[in-house]
Amino acid sequence: MARDPHDQRGRPGFRVPDGDAGKVFPNFAVTVDCVLVVMDNGLPHVVLTKRQLDPFADEWGLPGGFKRVDETLDEAITRQLYEKAGIRLKVAPRQLGAFGNPNRDPRPNVVTVVFLALTRSAPKWFPGRNVTAVDMFPLDDVANGEVETAFDHRVLVEQARQAIADRLELEPLVIDLLPPAFTLSELCSVYESFWRVRLDQSNVRRALLRPSRPYLETTGERVSSSDRGRPPEIFRPTSNWREGPPPIRFPRGQSSLSSWD
Amino acid sequence: MARDPHDQRGRPGFRVPDGDAGKVFPNFAVTVDCVLVVMDNGLPHVVLTKRQLDPFADEWGLPGGFKRVDETLDEAITRQLYEKAGIRLKVAPRQLGAFGNPNRDPRPNVVTVVFLALTRSAPKWFPGRNVTAVDMFPLDDVANGEVETAFDHRVLVEQARQAIADRLELEPLVIDLLPPAFTLSELCSVYESFWRVRLDQSNVRRALLRPSRPYLETTGERVSSSDRGRPPEIFRPTSNWREGPPPIRFPRGQSSLSSWD
DNA sequence: CCAATAGTGTCTGTCAGACAATATTGC
DNA sequence: GCAATATTGTCTGACAGACACTATTGG
Secondary structure, three states: OOOOOOOOOOOOOOOOOOOOOOOOOOOEEEEEEEEEEEEEOOEEEEEEEEEOOOOOOOOEEOOEEEOOOOOOHHHHHHHHHHHHHOOOOOOOOEEEEEEOOOOOOOOOOEEEEEEEEEEOOOOOOOOOOOEEEEEEEEHHHHHOOOOOEOOOHHHHHHHHHHHHHHHHOOOOOHHHOOOOOEOHHHHHHHHHHHHOOOOOHHHHHHHHHOOOOOOEEEEEEEOOOOOOOOOOEEEEEOOHHHHOOOOOOOOHHHHHHOOOO | OOOOOOOOOOOOOOOOOOOOOOOOOOOEEEEEEEEEEEEEOOEEEEEEEEEOOOOOOOOEEOOEEEOOOOOOHHHHHHHHHHHHHOOOOOOOOEEEEEEOOOOOOOOOOEEEEEEEEEEOOOOOOOOOOOEEEEEEEEHHHHHOOOOOEOOOHHHHHHHHHHHHHHHHOOOOOHHHOOOOOEOHHHHHHHHHHHHOOOOOHHHHHHHHHOOOOOOEEEEEEEOOOOOOOOOOEEEEEOOHHHHOOOOOOOOHHHHHHOOOO
């Protein structure tokens, strides 16, 4: 090792606060933001808020705000969703990542923890304090930059999409993104949206209705008013969805579209 | 909706700082910790440090410390690994999660961002400021609590193991955990450690040496001094590892041991 | 010789992907 | 009938899992 780790040359004026017997240096503001993904009309959407004041300057951005000292991160995001957008979620948001680049937010010393939450239908919302509007936008439009968003929120949304795509293969996430009963087409389109592939519906059907381990059971009903075409059957997930391994895996043949590159 | 979102009853004295035109409330100290997983002797280990001062009270814990205002989170963890443990990593740590429970750290208002880094061999280390010792321990011993660790660091290590297990199926992570050339047994044991399953080595061989898409090529060499048994061949990964889909997937038959429960 | 590990070959049932053929609806 | 969608059926090659068998080493 060429250099003594205690050697602080090249870092003029540097002093390490850590280790000072319980002392704390409260230099940071911590904010929590949420990428709230809502399935609507079979397509993933993202809920954004428009805020009046700096540094948001009337741009669409992820709902969120400052964490308080006496609450956990989970409590903070739950509270912020309600205060900024009037949204009460039934599911707990999970973390997507933390961001602490000093140049990210125009304000210095801000560290942001970004959450990800999924709901199968649009929740009720309500513009909260300093929020002029709440609305949802197709996820792809936001990820592609067709909707102008503040800071790096566009990138965060794309990261959220990728995280969901990854977890679809590892967890029974799909049924959280669908109503309690649904058609095969609806189910396929969830995978197709997040994986950006086409699935053969007849093969999906076979995988899910396999007699030895059925992941779906029919409700006996059919969709009443389909615009055109044969009205599809309506299915309900069985307990195998939550207990067994996820039945649909990312198609191996079409690798170019996915995450290993 | 029964309650106006602006109604603040039940939260006496509460005031929202957000939205105040660029004002920032620096209430928090931000720390970064790293779960550094090192393959040694074919087994995953974790590097821990022992610190003198409160609140670490001579317990083993993850290396880490305070983030500074003028650096990113990535820079902070890189710096802390060097200052606390003298470790220079060749790979960038990735995030595992953020923790902000007010009761987690005995010090109030601390938010911790935990990173995860992988290396294929033990790095050089050196006890840094206020650190009395640096050492590595078998990951399983730490995750099982056989090694006494500070705060919730035991849980963080177990989360790291699960995160690696998940990513093994999605990314060419294995070759980052192995030396540039290795035997089939060594490769199998990486999967086996993180997935907690047994793989049939002959089937793994077939999957990796498939003529249509070989993931391994032989170096022509063999291990010289094997304690007993036939000396194994030494392989080198081909470019297919980084370009194609990961060739080994979690075995579906043995679901009970894994992550969907 | 035995124990231990590596490597080869093979069998079998399952599965993925493609796609043809039929069914049912609105127009 | 036509377009569109759903559903059933089928064919084929790939693959996973199991396992028997052979090879090569140290003792």
